[in-house]
Amino acid sequence: MIQPSEIEAELLAFLRCDIFSPATSLTAETDLVGAGFDSMSLVKTLLHLETKYGRWIPESEITNEALANVTALAATAARILNEK
Numbered sequence: 001m002i003q004p005s006e007i008e009a010e011l012l013a014f015l016r017c018d019i020f021s022p023a024t025s026l027t028a029e030t031d032l033v034g035a036g037f038d039s040m041s042l043v044k045t046l047l048h049l050e051t052k053y054g055r056w057i058p059e060s061e062i063t064n065e066a067l068a069n070v071t072a073l074a075a076t077a078a079r080i081l082n083e084k
Helices: 004-019 039-053 070-081
Strands: none
Touching: 004 039, 004 070, 039 070
16 A cells, blocks of 8 residues: 555645756645746656556646645645556
8 A cells, every 4th residue: 555645745746846946845744746846847757656656636626726746746646556
């Protein structure tokens, strides 16, 4: 079982290196959209999750709540990845 905290740490590292500029102060509670997270960022992040964990996050799961911050996105991803 993949823990949300594991995904959260992975997402933070990915977002800091590949999505946001080094000048962006990013924490698990940062408002992603407010920080500049856009549709291209979303696609890159979903591809990263699929590559890392072997499962795509369905479009129906990509809600405003899921994209509120890294904690919410990690919780959504963990729930989906742990469904068998």
